[in-house]
Amino acid sequence: xxxxxxxxxxxxxRRPTEMRQLRAxxxxxxKADGSAVFEMGNTKVIAAVYGPREVQNKSQQISDHALVxxxxxxxxxxxxxxxxxxxxxxxxxxxxxxxxxxxEACILTHLMPRSQIDIFVxxxxxxxxxxxxxxxxxxxxxxxxxxxxxxAGIPMRDIVTSCSAGYLNSTPLLDLNYTEDSAGGPDVTVGxxxxxxxxxxxxxxxxxxxxxxENVMQLAIEGCKxxxxxxxxxLLENTKQLEYRRGL
Amino acid sequence: xxxxxxxxxxxxxxxxxxxxxxxxxxxRIDGRKPYEYRKISIKFGRDDGSSEVQLGxxxxxxxxxxxxxxxxxxxxNEGTLSIFTEFSPMADPSFEPGRPGESAVELGRIVDxxxxxxxxxxxxxxxxxxGKLVWAIRIDLxxxxxxxxxxxxxxxxxxxxxxxFRRPECSLGGEDGQQVIVHPPEVKEPLPLTVHHLPxxxxxxxxxxxxxxxxxxxxxxxxxxxxxxxxxxNANGDICAIQKAGGEGVTQRVIMQCLQLAIAKATGxxxxxxEAVEVYNTERSLRKIKRHPTSVGTIVQGGQTQTSGxxxxxESPGNHIERLKQLSGETCTSQSSEERKTTSTDGNxxxxxxxxxxxxPYSKGVGPELLKTSLASQGTSMPNEKQDLxxxxxxxxxxxxxxxxxxxxxxxxxINESLTGLQTKKERTLEDAVKPKSKRKKKASSKTGAx
Numbered sequence: 001x002x003x004x005x006x007x008x009x010x011x012x013x014r015r016p017t018e019m020r021q022l023r024a025x026x027x028x029x030x031k032a033d034g035s036a037v038f039e040m041g042n043t044k045v046i047a048a049v050y051g052p053r054e055v056q057n058k059s060q061q062i063s064d065h066a067l068v069x070x071x072x073x074x075x076x077x078x079x080x081x082x083x084x085x086x087x088x089x090x091x092x093x094x095x096x097x098x099x100x101x102x103x104e105a106c107i108l109t110h111l112m113p114r115s116q117i118d119i120f121v122x123x124x125x126x127x128x129x130x131x132x133x134x135x136x137x138x139x140x141x142x143x144x145x146x147x148x149x150x151x152a153g154i155p156m157r158d159i160v161t162s163c164s165a166g167y168l169n170s171t172p173l174l175d176l177n178y179t180e181d182s183a184g185g186p187d188v189t190v191g192x193x194x195x196x197x198x199x200x201x202x203x204x205x206x207x208x209x210x211x212x213x214e215n216v217m218q219l220a221i222e223g224c225k226x227x228x229x230x231x232x233x234x235l236l237e238n239t240k241q242l243e244y245r246r247g248l
Numbered sequence: 249x250x251x252x253x254x255x256x257x258x259x260x261x262x263x264x265x266x267x268x269x270x271x272x273x274x275x276r277i278d279g280r281k282p283y284e285y286r287k288i289s290i291k292f293g294r295d296d297g298s299s300e301v302q303l304g305x306x307x308x309x310x311x312x313x314x315x316x317x318x319x320x321x322x323x324x325n326e327g328t329l330s331i332f333t334e335f336s337p338m339a340d341p342s343f344e345p346g347r348p349g350e351s352a353v354e355l356g357r358i359v360d361x362x363x364x365x366x367x368x369x370x371x372x373x374x375x376x377x378x379g380k381l382v383w384a385i386r387i388d389l390x391x392x393x394x395x396x397x398x399x400x401x402x403x404x405x406x407x408x409x410x411x412x413f414r415r416p417e418c419s420l421g422g423e424d425g426q427q428v429i430v431h432p433p434e435v436k437e438p439l440p441l442t443v444h445h446l447p448x449x450x451x452x453x454x455x456x457x458x459x460x461x462x463x464x465x466x467x468x469x470x471x472x473x474x475x476x477x478x479x480x481x482n483a484n485g486d487i488c489a490i491q492k493a494g495g496e497g498v499t500q501r502v503i504m505q506c507l508q509l510a511i512a513k514a515t516g517x518x519x520x521x522x523e524a525v526e527v528y529n530t531e532r533s534l535r536k537i538k539r540h541p542t543s544v545g546t547i548v549q550g551g552q553t554q555t556s557g558x559x560x561x562x563e564s565p566g567n568h569i570e571r572l573k574q575l576s577g578e579t580c581t582s583q584s585s586e587e588r589k590t591t592s593t594d595g596n597x598x599x600x601x602x603x604x605x606x607x608x609p610y611s612k613g614v615g616p617e618l619l620k621t622s623l624a625s626q627g628t629s630m631p632n633e634k635q636d637l638x639x640x641x642x643x644x645x646x647x648x649x650x651x652x653x654x655x656x657x658x659x660x661x662x663i664n665e666s667l668t669g670l671q672t673k674k675e676r677t678l679e680d681a682v683k684p685k686s687k688r689k690k691k692a693s694s695k696t697g698a699x
Contacts, residue, residue: 105496
């Protein structure tokens with residue numbers, strides 16, 4: 001099947017280096033300290049952050065820095081077929097681990113000892129129906145978590161942005177959608193700290209030679225930088241709104 | 249990783265600083281260089297598809313089993329591959345029994361991604377009946393000892409187990425060709441899996457200061473390091489999977505460096521795995537050769553070829569029973585007295601102990617009823633003779649062995665010698681043994697004529 005036409009257009013009409021539409025909102029969950037909804041194309045994710053607050057389980061308290069917990073789940077209605085087990089299965093456990101470790105790297109945890117920061121991420125709409133191919137939610141989850149943490153005012157080293165890229169028909173493609181992902185080609189998900197220019201998250205599956213991998217990873221990093229610009233705009237807009245409401 | 253559990257062990261601050269300081273001078277606490285791997289040893293169990301890998305202090309056991317199941321609906325003609333990990337509490341005090349923790353799940357998924365997504369195993373060859381029955385391969389990884397870097401060791405264990413695994417052969421049968429008959433390994437030789445390439449997982453550890461990275465971290469180093477990356481590569485220079493789940497940020501340049509290093513290491517490890525599997529395979533085929541007693545039995549009955557006496561004896565009780573039947577048949581047809589019966593069986597039994605001979609038991613055309621009756625009568629007397637013969641065996645044997653390489657008819661000469669040996673006990677041994685068989689008589693006479 002041809003994923004990139006002769007004119008260089010993909011199935012959904014995008015160029016190989018074009019991302020899907022981004023949409024973000026802050027402050028949806030009023031009870032949470034910080035929350036955000038992030039949409040990347042057809043994938044929609046909501047994140048809520050509680051903290052820093054007192055550690056619920058005293059035995060897990062760490063004396064010199066904050067404890068970061070993360071829980072990832074998918075809503076039953078997020079995929080085509082109703083999901084039987086939204087959390088607790090191996091995939092959710094792994095993604096929870098990934099998100100937690102990614103955010104832990106950028107939060108300044110030593111400023112908040114003996115406290116706990118909870119990040120809850122829920123997928124409301126996952127592009128596509130089959131369970132296996134829903135790896136794109138990882139990028140949206142990390143972006144949503146970043147926004148929610150910023151909304152909660154938790155001190156961070158830098159914002160974390162994430163994007164994925166693939167390689168089909170000998171072309172590196174940015175931000176795969178469901179059809180392209182189910183082609184079985186390689187899928188590289190990258191999470192970076194843009195200002196520090198460091199890669200914090202890197203996951204890849206399916207085979208790829210090293211030199212092509214470098215190109216694909218570079219493309220994904222460019223995508224992350226574009227998302228960073230968008231996130232900064234959203235945060236700036238939100239701050240302006242807050243100032244306006246306070247009468248400044 | 250699971251440092252929140254109450255049982256977790258933490259390094260002291262002094263130890264952590266020591267490790268970090270040593271790393272700044274490119275020295276690791278176990279004496280390795282930063283990019284040096286620990287010694288890998290791969291051992292296999294007796295059954296196909298079980299391996300035990302030791303990477304320094306880390307020990308992991310991998311077992312592969314298979315089952316016929318229904319395929320997934322969206323992949324009707326592909327087999328399935330699933331990986332289960334068990335972090336046994338004996339490996340580390342922080343491992344809890346029961347449901348796998350986060351690190352167990354992550355390990356399983358890294359190994360799974362490396363094998364499945366890169367298409368290392370050919371799943372289409374596992375299809376039996378499209379849409380109905382496929383082979384489901386299940387890999388169980390048991391962590392026996394946590395000395396650091398469980399991912400790499402588990403990956404090697406899974407690969408070695410898969411390479412030595414043999415699945416039963418099955419064929420379609422039944423009226424409509426829809427029934428699947430699974431052949432047990434004794435009937436048809438089981439088949440190995442089709443493995444296209446070997447994805448090797450190499451883990452790097454990153455530390456806070458000045459982007460120091462090490463390969464194959466030990467348990468202590470894992471407690472100190474602030475980030476890890478596992479690159480699954482194969483010897484052809486392809487990257488099969490990468491897992492860097494957060495942690496310390498590193499520059500792109502460092503990542504590419506690590507990948508190049510991983511590919512270099514992967515070739516060495518691939519060679520080691522293949523060598524170990526080769527050794528196992530040759531051992532296995534040697535074992536198979538010794539396993540068949542029926543082949544030796546046919547040699548005996550034909551009486552044409554020679555095998556060393558001892559081997560003939562040690563081989564098989566089945567063979568023994570066959571020859572007993574032949575013997576008893578013969579003694580019946582001889583119609584000799586009780587004593588003679590015993591002596592002839594005596595001689596023949598002794599013959600039995602020594603090994604195959606050249607006489608043809610079926611020359612007389614023994615009937616089944618005779619066999620049955622003779623067996624019944626001989627049942628009690630035989631064990632007694634055996635006792636005597638065992639004692640006699642040694643002196644007689646020495647003589648026999650001297651003759652074995654020489655002649656085409658060692659059997660008759662053996663009989664002669666043994667019988668002469670026995671003559672002190674039972675007088676009429678030689679004639680009685682020789683008498684009932686016409687062929688034997690000829691041979692004996694020819695022998696005496698020749699000598």
